Amino acid sequence: MKRLRMVVLFAITAVFLLAWAFPILWSVLNSFKTDRDALAYPPKLLFEPTLDAYRDVLFGSGSIIPNLVSSMIISVGTTIVTMALAIPAAYALARLRFYGKKFTGFYMLATQMLPPVGIIIPYYMVLRNIGWIDTYQGIILIYLSFSLPFAIWLLVSYFEDIPYEMEEAAYLDGASRMRTLWRIIIPQVRGGIAVTVVFVFLNAWNEFLFAVVLSGNTVRPVTIAMFNFVSVEQTLWAKLAAVSVLAMLPVVILGIVAQKHIVKGLTVGAVKGGGRR
Amino acid sequence: MNARGQVIFKDIWKKHGEFVALKDVSFEINPGEFFALLGPSGSGKSTTLRILAGLDAPTSGRVLIDGNDVTGVDAADRDVAMVFQSYALYPHMTVAENISFPLEMAKVPKSEIAAAVFDAARKVKIEHLLDRRPGQLSGGQQQRCALARAIVRKARLFLLDEPLSNLDAKLRLETRVELKKLQRSLDVTAVYVTHDQEEAMTLADRMAVFMAGEIQQIGTPAEVFAKPNSIDIAGFIGNPPMNLVNAKYSDGDIILGGQRFKTAVQITGSRDVIAGIRPSAIRIGADGLKSRVDLVEHLGDTAVLDLDIGGALMRVRVGDENVPKEGDTVSISARPQDFHLFDPETRKRLV
Numbered sequence: 001m002k003r004l005r006m007v008v009l010f011a012i013t014a015v016f017l018l019a020w021a022f023p024i025l026w027s028v029l030n031s032f033k034t035d036r037d038a039l040a041y042p043p044k045l046l047f048e049p050t051l052d053a054y055r056d057v058l059f060g061s062g063s064i065i066p067n068l069v070s071s072m073i074i075s076v077g078t079t080i081v082t083m084a085l086a087i088p089a090a091y092a093l094a095r096l097r098f099y100g101k102k103f104t105g106f107y108m109l110a111t112q113m114l115p116p117v118g119i120i121i122p123y124y125m126v127l128r129n130i131g132w133i134d135t136y137q138g139i140i141l142i143y144l145s146f147s148l149p150f151a152i153w154l155l156v157s158y159f160e161d162i163p164y165e166m167e168e169a170a171y172l173d174g175a176s177r178m179r180t181l182w183r184i185i186i187p188q189v190r191g192g193i194a195v196t197v198v199f200v201f202l203n204a205w206n207e208f209l210f211a212v213v214l215s216g217n218t219v220r221p222v223t224i225a226m227f228n229f230v231s232v233e234q235t236l237w238a239k240l241a242a243v244s245v246l247a248m249l250p251v252v253i254l255g256i257v258a259q260k261h262i263v264k265g266l267t268v269g270a271v272k273g274g275g276r277r
Numbered sequence: 278m279n280a281r282g283q284v285i286f287k288d289i290w291k292k293h294g295e296f297v298a299l300k301d302v303s304f305e306i307n308p309g310e311f312f313a314l315l316g317p318s319g320s321g322k323s324t325t326l327r328i329l330a331g332l333d334a335p336t337s338g339r340v341l342i343d344g345n346d347v348t349g350v351d352a353a354d355r356d357v358a359m360v361f362q363s364y365a366l367y368p369h370m371t372v373a374e375n376i377s378f379p380l381e382m383a384k385v386p387k388s389e390i391a392a393a394v395f396d397a398a399r400k401v402k403i404e405h406l407l408d409r410r411p412g413q414l415s416g417g418q419q420q421r422c423a424l425a426r427a428i429v430r431k432a433r434l435f436l437l438d439e440p441l442s443n444l445d446a447k448l449r450l451e452t453r454v455e456l457k458k459l460q461r462s463l464d465v466t467a468v469y470v471t472h473d474q475e476e477a478m479t480l481a482d483r484m485a486v487f488m489a490g491e492i493q494q495i496g497t498p499a500e501v502f503a504k505p506n507s508i509d510i511a512g513f514i515g516n517p518p519m520n521l522v523n524a525k526y527s528d529g530d531i532i533l534g535g536q537r538f539k540t541a542v543q544i545t546g547s548r549d550v551i552a553g554i555r556p557s558a559i560r561i562g563a564d565g566l567k568s569r570v571d572l573v574e575h576l577g578d579t580a581v582l583d584l585d586i587g588g589a590l591m592r593v594r595v596g597d598e599n600v601p602k603e604g605d606t607v608s609i610s611a612r613p614q615d616f617h618l619f620d621p622e623t624r625k626r627l628v
Contacts, residue, residue: 163363163365165361165363165365166365166366166367168330168332168352168359168361168365169359169361169365169366169367169426170367170378171331171332171351171352171353172330172331172332172352172353172355172357172358172359172436173353173358173378173379173382173426173430174353174354174379174382174383174430175353175378175382176353179382183378184367187369188367188368188369
């Protein structure tokens with residue numbers, strides 16, 4: 001009985017895993033093929049791997065390196081500004097009582113419910129009027145309008161988990177509010193900060209809809225550049241796959257790096273007696 | 278004697294909207310004193326401590342420490358150390374880092390910190406645990422770590438908010454003794470909040486008893502025990518607390534359950550009173566008020582009897598010899614000086 005359950009569980013998991021992993025595997029495989037092999041039907045599982053596609057997209061005439069840099073500037077910029085503003089804001093929302101706190105919390109959630117398509121035109125007009133179309137500050141500003149409420153909303157619960165008494169203890173130990181935030185509170189919400197950084201970076205890195213409208217020739221993230229390889233006449237599958245894999249790498253690396261901190265953050269919170277009221 | 282750590286609370290009120298948490302609280306703590314704030318939960322003792330610490334601001338009134346008005350001064354600038362009920366240790370720091378934190382904040386030179394940390398840890402016997410994190414310590418060790426963090430910086434006031442309540446009974450008794458010795462050896466002023474009258478009685482030089490946001494009595498534990506100011510204090514202090522029964526007063530006598538007893542209290546005229554008698558002051562003998570033993574609680578070297586005196590409960594503490602049995606009838610009496618009389622209307626003590 002127990003064994004049967006394990007088998008069924010395993011089978012279900014395998015199906016989900018396969019469905020999830022297939023596009024990635026397919027991309028990785030195709031990125032090592034020639035364009036011809038990539039188009040072959042039935043798909044070839046055995047083929048001679050080549051780095052041609054990578055060489056072309058990186059060092060060919062239409063190199064995507066500037067686009068990767070572009071994406072990196074946008075994503076890192078968005079993440080830094082978001083965190084710099086979200087951490088104090090989330091702390092304030094978790095701790096301080098101020099007029100309109102409830103409304104602020106609702107507003108932050110509400111921004112996440114708006115369909116992006118609905119506000120893309122107003123955003124375009126605003127940016128055009130201040131001359132920020134196709135600029136980094138323009139894109140980052142627009143991304144902030146989504147990532148900031150999201151990051152604050154995510155961080156608030158982490159801050160709320162820290163007993164207020166711990167903060168009071170720090171004040172009595174002679175620490176100022178800023179010192180307390182920096183030395184006592186933030187180290188304990190490391191896990192939450194790591195999670196938030198990953199999500200904010202990921203959203204900025206993967207964003208397409210706004211980028212396509214608000215960017216141009218100067219600022220051209222990799223999500224847009226990818227479409228160079230899709231045209232009316234043909235789709236260069238191998239190159240497209242190679243770009244996809246390259247675009248995935250930073251996110252994967254960030255995930256691996258952050259994972260350590262996420263786990264660490266979780267164990268700190270779980271320590272017996274340490275975080276209890 | 279230490280000259281630091283004098284506290285004056287002057288006409289402190291604390292209101293949360295309509296709710297009055299503290300009603301005109303005033304007291305003075307002398308330098309070097311172990312001062313307990315005793316009272317049931319919600320009586321205002323913790324609020325008083327928080328106002329003294331600077332964590333809460335009073336609605337009105339003044340707080341003075343060593344003659345300086347600190348009412349508007351931040352907690353960080355009051356030079357006051359505190360041990361929290363939950364200990365509030367910093368879980369991401371080691372024991373040594375926890376203890377050194379107040380020194381770092383006070384900008385003590387790095388070269389002096391290590392020695393001071395070790396010294397404080399040694400005083401509370403956790404010097405072998407300095408590299409651990411709070412999560413790796415037992416409850417008792419965490420409590421000691423919190424103590425060390427409070428004593429490492431020679432603050433002028435040492436505040437303790439129910440520091441023993443999270444320890445098991447045996448450890449609590451041991452720590453209680455050590456706490457007293459520690460306070461004596463450091464020669465600091467300690468303000469100690471507790472709901473446990475036994476803790477306050479054993480530790481405090483003087484104590485303030487809180488009831489419903491007011492201080493009802495200030496005095497040494499012996500004074501409060503011997504002469505409780507009100508019915509509420511009489512019913513709170515002592516284990517078991519004082520018996521309080523309706524009685525009549527007339528010409529130097531108490532009429533209780535139809536029996537007349539002599540009392541040392543002299544008031545004019547006849548009136549209704551509430552008579553208080555400590556369980557240990559009641560004598561069982563040949564004469565006195567007849568009453569039936571409802572229940573016997575054996576406590577080892579003593580026993581507590583629940584007596585029925587005409588429908589009212591009277592508890593009596595007796596030695597372990599010749600303990601009456603349940604269902605027995607005994608005669609009880611008390612010496613004249615052992616009667617405490619209270620006004621049933623004002624609930625205050627009658628001289």
